[in-house]
Amino acid sequence: MSKRTTKRTTEQKTEWYVIAGIVAIAVLVVAVLIQAGRPQTAQTPGLEDLPTGIETGVTPDGHPYRGSLSAKVVVVEYEDLRCPFCRQHFVGAEPQILEQYVKTGLVREESRIVPILGSPSVAAAEAAACAGEQNKYWEFRHVAFANQPLETDPYGRANLVKFAEAAGLDIGRFTTCFDTQRYQGEVKTTLREAQSLGVSSTPTFFVNGVKYEGAVPFERDGGQGFKDILDAALQAVGAAP
Amino acid sequence: MQAVEVTGTQRDRLRWGSFGLAVLGAADAVYLTWIKLSHAQAAFCAPGGGCDTVNNSPYSEMAGIPISVFGLGVYLALAVLLALEDRWEFTQTYGRLTVFGLSLTGVLYSAYLTYLELFVIHAICPYCVVSAVLLTLIFGLAVMRLVWALTPGESPPDE
Numbered sequence: 110m111s112k113r114t115t116k117r118t119t120e121q122k123t124e125w126y127v128i129a130g131i132v133a134i135a136v137l138v139v140a141v142l143i144q145a146g147r148p149q150t151a152q153t154p155g156l157e158d159l160p161t162g163i164e165t166g167v168t169p170d171g172h173p174y175r176g177s178l179s180a181k182v183v184v185v186e187y188e189d190l191r192c193p194f195c196r197q198h199f200v201g202a203e204p205q206i207l208e209q210y211v212k213t214g215l216v217r218e219e220s221r222i223v224p225i226l227g228s229p230s231v232a233a234a235e236a237a238a239c240a241g242e243q244n245k246y247w248e249f250r251h252v253a254f255a256n257q258p259l260e261t262d263p264y265g266r267a268n269l270v271k272f273a274e275a276a277g278l279d280i281g282r283f284t285t286c287f288d289t290q291r292y293q294g295e296v297k298t299t300l301r302e303a304q305s306l307g308v309s310s311t312p313t314f315f316v317n318g319v320k321y322e323g324a325v326p327f328e329r330d331g332g333q334g335f336k337d338i339l340d341a342a343l344q345a346v347g348a349a350p
Numbered sequence: 351m352q353a354v355e356v357t358g359t360q361r362d363r364l365r366w367g368s369f370g371l372a373v374l375g376a377a378d379a380v381y382l383t384w385i386k387l388s389h390a391q392a393a394f395c396a397p398g399g400g401c402d403t404v405n406n407s408p409y410s411e412m413a414g415i416p417i418s419v420f421g422l423g424v425y426l427a428l429a430v431l432l433a434l435e436d437r438w439e440f441t442q443t444y445g446r447l448t449v450f451g452l453s454l455t456g457v458l459y460s461a462y463l464t465y466l467e468l469f470v471i472h473a474i475c476p477y478c479v480v481s482a483v484l485l486t487l488i489f490g491l492a493v494m495r496l497v498w499a500l501t502p503g504e505s506p507p508d509e
């Protein structure tokens with residue numbers, strides 16, 4: 110082997126070492142980025158900011174509601190507890206709708222959980238129904254959204270039980286209800302009902318029967334924010350404030 | 351091992367092809383950033399669909415900065431490195447290696463983001479898929495350029 114060939118081989122060896130080093134650095138950088146980009150886990154799922162002073166209950170057809178049963182405008186929300194965009198509504202427009210329209214008795218909010226994001230969604234929906242059995246539906250929903258998504262498996266059984274605990278449920282009754290899938294049938298029925306209404310994504314809202322898709326902001330330039338939608342609906346039924 | 355003859359023209363084609371892909375990637379990242387910051391509805395995406403879900407998930411930001419801004423930074427860096435590869439001494443010597451390392455980092459992170467879309471967020475954002483494909487192509491070209499540069503028997507006519 111000539112000196113020149115030996116030199117070239119050594120150079121190539123070095124270059125491959127450099128490439129291996131670059132690959133190692135790239136893997137390390139990505140690992141750091143993944144760690145840094147993980148959503149922060151909430152300390153404790155809580156009810157600290159659950160809106161209070163609002164009447165809650167179950168409609169005659171079995172769906173949880175907030176507000177007055179005699180309100181002339183009804184917002185029916187089809188949501189999935191796992192859906193990030195539903196959470197966007199939960200932290201975005203919802204608090205203002207509750208404060209300005211629901212608390213004042215003008216609007217009633219009804220929630221229907223449609224599990225469209227796989228088996229953890231179904232588990233979360235069944236767990237929420239079990240919470241409803243103890244009249245804690247809104248508390249459970251609040252905790253579930255407040256802590257979504259904490260980690261890769263936010264709605265595994267352990268977390269759902271943790272949420273139930275934070276929502277103030279009787280854990281013995283909750284786990285019996287959840288483990289026996291007591292509300293499996295009801296959850297499926299709600300999903301079928303949503304599909305028959307053309308609900309293909311969450312959140313989907315029906316304001317007095319008119320469909321709106323996505324996390325509609327409370328106010329939007331050029332109209333069609335929730336404020337405009339609700340004001341128009343109230344005007345239409347002659348109940349404008 | 352059979353020697354691979356790579357001409358200067360071929361090499362330029364690969365470089366400018368990569369540059370074109372990086373520019374497309376930058377445009378895609380700008381659009382994703384605009385959707386994120388303006389809360390606008392993405393074109394060709396149903397309201398409340400994959401774009402919205404992915405772009406509003408807690409994984410779409412890092413330290414309050416949209417992930418697409420980091421993507422934009424990577425694409426711009428790649429575009430500059432590729433465009434000026436034969437202008438500076440540093441890029442002449444290390445340009446290919448830097449593009450390789452940067453695009454590899456991008457591909458690995460894109461793979462993680464795609465995993466999140468499929469198995470955690472359960473929604474697909476087409477513009478994110480476009481970005482992942484572009485980065486993969488840039489990485490593929492970077493590997494080709496690097497391997498050809500290291501292949502014994504190569505007779506680079508431009509050196």
